[in-house]
Amino acid sequence: MNMTISGARVMDVRASLPRHKTLRYGRRxxxxxxxxxxxxxxxKSGSPEAFARYHVGTNGWPGIAYHFVIQKDGVIYWCNDPETISYHVGNSNRHALGICLVGDFRTQKPTPAQLEAANRLIQHLQVQIPTMKQVLGHQEYPxxxxxxxxxxxxxxxxxxxxQYLQKPVEKRDKPQQVPVAISLNGSLLSVTGFLKDGVSMLPVRAVANVAGGKVEWIAATQDVRVNGKDLDETIVSGSAYAPARELATALGLQVEWDQASYTVKLSKGCVAT
Ligand SMILES: [Zn+2]
Structure with a gap:
């Protein structure tokens, strides 16, 4: 099956995931x-490898339960052939294809990039598998x-x-920004940043205000400086965003990335005197 989806990244991991030594799933x-x-x-976080290890090692199943896993950054992992009758909705397994979004949505929300990727994936599959007419939550199965x-x-x-299906394709082609939370000394800020090519970009003025830094706008060179340090900023709808590490250095803060909660953790480090 052709799994090239415009505007989405699909990683074929079918051959590399842990599988049971002898048991195999049925086919359809x-x-x-x-x-x-x-x-x-x-x-809160996870990977197809971790899920496969759990389904095989702990549950004793032939392989990973899902056909597709979608990470928070929107990357789609192709885990099983659609023809595989894997275990994910009990008596409905024969007629259902499993799509898993990484996250615990009792306390977290799917990221915009995940939802966008899910929409693209389902639309693509519905073209390839016209009998797949319904989209149901696990909970909606008998x-x-x-x-x-x-x-x-x-x-x-x-x-x-x-609504997504009704939108013209060119309007859908913009990759969605993945929001990241920001905390300072353990308390969550009301502003968010975003991921750009794997780098967290933080709103310069908002973070400098709470952390106590001096922000200058050099109109002649269209430059933003924090405590006199020049930053490699990006302007998004009138606000300057800078890479977390650069901004933290300019503010004399330590920075940590928490993958589980997609949070940039800023803290007052030891200041050399
Ligand atoms: Zn489920």
Whole structure:
């Protein structure tokens, strides 16, 4: 099956994930697939490898439960052939294809990049597998009303998805920014930054204000300086954003990245005197 999706990054990990030594999942025809089942991983972070290890090692299953796993940055991991009858919705397994979004959505929210990737993936699959007409949450399958999975509202997900389908393609091609939270000395700030090519970009003025730094705008050179230090900033709708590490250095702060909560943690470090 062709899994090149415009505007999305798909990593084929089918051959590299841990599998059971002897047990194998059953197979089906593509036309047996009637629905996509949405799951959350119920873990704050994770990876297809970790889920596969758990499903095989702890549960004793033939392989990873899901056909696709979508990371917080929107990368789609292709884990099983669609023809694989893997275990994720009990008696409905034969007719369902499993899509898992990494995160525990009882306490977290899917990132915009994840939702965008899910929409693109489902749309792509529905072209390749026309019998896959429905998109359901795990909880909506018979016998699973008790299960809080995927722990985001499916009604809204489906209506956003149908609006997404109606949007012209050129309007959808802009990759969404992944927001990152910011904390200073342990308390969460009300402003957020975003990820740009794997680097956290933070709002210069808002962070400098709470951390107590001097911000200058050099109009002649269109430059932003913090405590006299020049930053490699990006202007987004009138506000300057700078790489977390640069801004932290200019403010005399230490910086840490928390992958589980997508948070840039700033703190007053030891100041040499
Ligand atoms: Zn589930």
């Amino acid at each position: 025809k593509l036309t047996d697939i009637r629905s996509a089942a949405m799951h959350h991983s119920a873990t 016998g699973y009303a008790w299960k809080n999975c995927p722990a985001f509202p499916m009604g809204k997900f489906r209506s956003d998805y149908s």
